[in-house]
Amino acid sequence: MTCSEFLALLDDLIDDSVSTDTRTELEKHLKGCEHCEVTFNTTRKTIEIYRSHEIYELPAGLRERLHSAIMARCKKGC
Amino acid sequence: MEFPQPKAMATIQPIAGENEQHPDVALVERVRNGDVSAYDTLVRKYERQVFRIAQHITQNREDAEDVMQDAFLKAYEKLDQFQGNSKFYTWLVRIAVNESLMRLRKRRTGKMVSIDEDVETDEGNVPRDLADWAPDPEQNYTQAELAEILRKTIQGLPQGFRIVFVLRDVEGLSTEETAETLGLSVPAVKSRLLRARLQLRERLSRYFRRKKGGEK
Numbered sequence A: 001m002t003c004s005e006f007l008a009l010l011d012d013l014i015d016d017s018v019s020t021d022t023r024t025e026l027e028k029h030l031k032g033c034e035h036c037e038v039t040f041n042t043t044r045k046t047i048e049i050y051r052s053h054e055i056y057e058l059p060a061g062l063r064e065r066l067h068s069a070i071m072a073r074c075k076k077g078c
Numbered sequence B: 001m002e003f004p005q006p007k008a009m010a011t012i013q014p015i016a017g018e019n020e021q022h023p024d025v026a027l028v029e030r031v032r033n034g035d036v037s038a039y040d041t042l043v044r045k046y047e048r049q050v051f052r053i054a055q056h057i058t059q060n061r062e063d064a065e066d067v068m069q070d071a072f073l074k075a076y077e078k079l080d081q082f083q084g085n086s087k088f089y090t091w092l093v094r095i096a097v098n099e100s101l102m103r104l105r106k107r108r109t110g111k112m113v114s115i116d117e118d119v120e121t122d123e124g125n126v127p128r129d130l131a132d133w134a135p136d137p138e139q140n141y142t143q144a145e146l147a148e149i150l151r152k153t154i155q156g157l158p159q160g161f162r163i164v165f166v167l168r169d170v171e172g173l174s175t176e177e178t179a180e181t182l183g184l185s186v187p188a189v190k191s192r193l194l195r196a197r198l199q200l201r202e203r204l205s206r207y208f209r210r211k212k213g214g215e216k
């Protein structure tokens, strides 16, 4: 397996949607290729960081404003 | 496999286990029967997601606040169009995405805003920065610094990549759901997702790479 073949399957490997055979091949490539190993690990880390950090906090008071807007809308007929 | 497409809005695939009712569906039922408090429950459950999506698309806090309000009001008004066999969450996300894009068009009058414009860029398709990262790279920054880095980095992505990454990787939609929500093909979503991931990785590498010679 070449590095570009590996890269083409990177997403499927990260998302765990590869067959057992393909996985074995991909893992074999990873063991012998430092570049792809770094790419794989750091890409996975990238996703994990974005998933676990709130970068846009819900502004204070927004929920209350929304609630009032819904109640006002509701008075016109739910 | 082809699913019959009932109405304009709800072409989202049925959730697994046909007879198993998702808790959201029960809440929607209650709202339809006049129980507004059930809608509050749904709002509370998804307000963060809707706000985040709106922020990522509009890149503007005021717009995101308006979008969140409009999206929940619109969802409330259109609730009778919601098909019980699709997920309420993906249905809501679709409304939020549409509202965000509308807001963006309004702001940039005359300028077309499209998520399906083909973004031609070679950047990040081939990983260039191959330095390994520090073991827990985010710990070298305070929460505020890290949030700033993550915001700056994702804001630099082309719009069409950013939305795909946010829906798929941050908000947890499946590839198919993301494709449906954005009106893209599954292969298009996949190709954008890979490029988005690699570009983000490349850009974050600047901050997270293991430093040489013992510096921190």
Ligand SMILES: [Zn+2]
Pocket: A002, A003, A006, A029, A033, A034, A035, A036, A037
């Ligand atoms: Zn390789």
